[in-house]
Every structure is written in structure tokens, then in C-alpha cells.
Amino acid sequence: MPLREQRDVKEIKGILNRILNTNSPPVARCRLLSTGFNPGHALNIAEDIGGHKECIGCGNCVDICPFLFREPSRRNKTEQRTSMALETIVGEDCDECDACVLACPQVDTTIKNYVVQHRMIEVMSRLEQRIGDEDEPDLDLFIEEVITQR
Amino acid sequence: MDFEIPEELKMIQSIVRDFITEQLKPLERIVLGRAADLSDAQMYLPLEREQELIGIVKEMGLWGVSVPEEFGGVGLGTLGNCLVEEELAQTVVPFSFGDVTPILFDCNEKQKETYLSPALNRQKYPYLALMEPEGGAELAAMEMKAEKINSHYVLNGKKVSLSRAGKEYFGAVFAVTEPDKGPREGMTCFLVDKDTPGFAASGGEEKTGWQARMRQPITLVFDHCQVPAENVLGKEGKASYLGRKWLPSRRIVRGARCVGAAQRILDECVIQAQSWTSFGQFISGRPSIQAALGDIATNIHATRLMVYEAAWRADKGEPIQRLAAMVKLFATQMIHFVCDNATHIFNAPAYVGGLPMERFCRNVITTSSTEFALQLQRNIIARDILKGLKV
Secondary structure, eight states: OOOOOOOOHHHHHHHHHHHHHSSSOOHHHHHHHSOOOOGGGOSSOSSOOTTOOOOOOOOHHHHHOHHHHHOHHHHTTOSOOSHHHHHHHHGGGOOOOOHHHHHOTTSOHHHHHHIIIIIHHHHHHHHHHHHOOTTSOOTHHHHHHHHTOO | OOOOOOHHHHHHHHHHHHHIIIIIGGGHHHHHOSSTTOTTOBSSOOHHHHHHHHHHHHHHTOTTTTSOGGGTSOOOOHHHHHHHHHHHTTSSSOOOSSOOOGGGGGOOHHHIIIIIHHHHTTSSEEEEEOBBTTTBTOGGGOOOEEEEETTEEEEEEEEEEOSOOOSSEEEEEEEESOGGGHHHHHEEEEEEETTOTTEEEEEOOOOBGGGGGSOOOEEEEEEEEEEEGGGEESSTTBGGGTTTTTHHHHHHHHHHHHHHHHHHHHHHHHHHHHHOEETTEEGGGSHHHHHHHHHHHHHHHHHHHHHHHHHHHHHTTOOOHHHHHHHHHHHHHHHHHHHHHHHHHTTSOTTSTTSHHHHHHHHHHHHSOOHHHHHHHHHHHHHHHGGGGOO
């Protein structure tokens, strides 16, 4: 079965860039900009879900979020694994790495291609800055101290 | 430009070198084991012997070289510490000149008396409890929590410590007090006495034979362990800022340890190359062996200069974050390279038990850091280079 035509990024470039520049997980808004389910996504159900855009709660975005990996206590705040849960628990602490967009099965491939080709390189320098600003304590020093004790 | 080591430090270096040659190196066989199957190999020296050696070092006035004077130590600078560590690393006998982790330097007056001074004098052994059985060294995944109830904190959880076990001890325990803030802002360090109800330590017993090569971890269990608020080390939630003034320069000192160990490996390699023959000639005459020796010596020299320069700058009070990261990166790579080449010269003896070589290679490779940590050092260096370009 042929895939439905996916969103042309040229049409939504302005709003997409605004979403990706916002300091919050962009996956839900990217999903809403996408074309929704294809008929081929449903296995054996009578209802036609083509074009639906609801989050299926697969949790891919929650699992891939590097911020939640660093701070798992936030992840444990809720059992929900939807994009809304991600936005709520990460909020403005988002690294803006766009990994959640790439992990979501409901975001159009055209949007993912745009993110990979035009956004990821810009994100890297911002991310690296977060790893260890000079003012922040270097936790690695503690690990070294513990391991190399005589 | 002056490459000379200051006279007073040269003197200390010479005293330490004599001590190690006369006192420690003859004891290497005790540690490595004399029996054919090495069943009597040990991790540490016998306690009485160690006490004797500590007495000698105290008489020399060098006990606590790395500890600042205000905490009862000698307060040698970073360069002085590097010179001492470089010499100490040249023997497989585990011994230090009164080394105490700078994490404890943030003790208040009362804690200094109860914890820091006994730790310096080896009356109490500090168990640094940072890692956990589940999360390992990943601080973000720290599960152990401390809850404040009135004037106490209640600690619950398990920790693993690689510190040396002793009869008298106390725990320097890291626990999460504010889970929302993450490890940088929500971690607190507690000093927990041995007899505190709900605190139990097990493991860490000294093994003999082949097991002596591995440091046995100590498991610390906290079950509703009540710790008074006055036992918080530093400030609540600020454990990641402990020892901040001293910890970065320790990275340079660890680089010096790599230099010392590499120097001893080179010395052993030279002895081997000049005493082993193949096809009627000493292997020292073979070009491939000479190339390996040359490579090792060049690498050691480069690292030594790097360590000394970084230490000199640290003593001048200059920012050393980038230099310390460079030292760690290069020294770790250097020691792996040296071990690799030494294996070539010895024709693969790094796995033959009972040789100082084997213990050296094993020690330096296990204590040198993981690839991830090196990647972090590369990031620190690169960020410092690119600092002017930040937008």
C-alpha cells in the first residue's frame, strides 16, 4: 500500500524552526505538524485511523531524552510515557537535541530529514557547552578520587 | 625560562628516592609473593611493618605532604607533590606519605578533630562512599536518599567503596537530599561514625594469592541510619563543591604517578633488554627493541615535562583546568602505550605473575581512567580552546 504524501517542509519551515528553537521538547508539536497515521499503520481494526495525530504513548521520546537519562528522578515522577508527560517533566531544561523528534514514530520522515540535515550540527555545540561549564563542578574528579585512593 | 627544580624540592625528591630505594623496594617480594604459586602475595604490607615505615616518614618530617599545613600536614605545593608521587609510583609496594582525600578538607573545626586528624594519622580509615551497587559510578543515577527529620538525616540505601578497609573507620557518604536538583546541586555528603545504628560495613577483607591483585570492595548498608545534622560535610546539597580548591590539582599529581610507574617499567625493560639473549646476542642490540625503548623514553619525557609545567602553573595560582585535562589525557594514553611496548620487550610477560612488571601493568591500567572519562577531558580542552568563539 503506498504511503500517504508526507508534509512538505518548505510549507512549514518557518513554524518548524520556531518550534525547534523553543526551549521545550518539540516532539508533540512536530507530530501535530505531520500528516498523522497512514492506513498501513493499523493492523486489523475496522476503524479508519488514517490522519489521526494522537500520541500513541510508545515512550520512545521519554527513553531517548538525554536530560532524563542524566536525571532519572524526573522520569520517575510519572508512569505516563506520552509526549505530554515528556514536555511536563523536562520543560525548559530541554537540551534541544531533537532526539525525541527522531524517535517518534508519528513524525513525518520529511520533518526528521530536515532536523538531521539542518538542525543537528547546530545543536552539537550547544550540547557540548552544557557538559561542563567552568563554573560547574567536575564530578569526574570525585570518581577519580574514589578509584585512585591508596 | 628555567627548567631547574627548586633546590628545596630537589632535596625532598632525593630524600624520598632514598627512602623508597632503601625501605620500600626491598619489601616488594612481600607484596608480590615468594611462593612458587604466589599464594602468599598480598595487597598491602603487614600492619606492623607499615607502622614502622610511617614512623620513619614522620621522623623525616614528610608525613602528610599533600595535606595543607592548616590541617596538620606538610603543605607541599603541587610540584612538590608530583615529585613525591613520581618516586612513590616507582614501587609496587602500596604506601603513601600520609595522603588524605581533599574532599575531607572542608571539615569544620569539630569535624577536623573527629575525622580529618585521625584519618591523617591512620587511626581511622575514611570509606569514600560514592558509588552504588546498581548505578556504579554514574552519579546521575544515585539512588541513595537522605531525608531530613528534625535535626537528623535518615539515610537509606547501599554503597560500594574502594577505600582501604581498617578496624576503625568512618563513612564519607554521598546521598541525594534534593532529588529534583540533580547530582550537582542536590547531593550532600555525610560523615557517618562506625557505631551509628543502622550503618553496617562488610567486605574489603585482605585477600592473599592471586586475589591480592584486586582491591576488594567494601559494601556499606544504611538502614534507617540516623545521622545528626552536624555531621554534614560542607553545606547541604553542595557535596559536589567539596574540596574544590584542591581537587583539580590532584589530576596533575595522578599524572605524576603515571610518569613514575612508566619510569620503573622502562628501568625493568632496560634490565631485561640487557640480560636476555636471542640468537647469540643481547636483545638490546635488536632494532625493534631499541625502537620500543626509544618510544617509551620519549613518551615519559614528554609527559614529565607536561606534568611539571602544569604543576608549576598550579602553584602560581593560574587556572589549570585545561592543563590538568591535558595531563590526564596524555598521561593515561602514555601509560597504556608504555605497558604495550614493555610487553613487546619482555616478549609478553605482562601476564606472568610474580614479576613487578605484571603488577605494575595491571595497577596502572586498572587505575587509569576509562575511555569515557578521557572523552570528557577532550571536551574540556576543546571548549577552552573555543571559548572565544562562543555565541
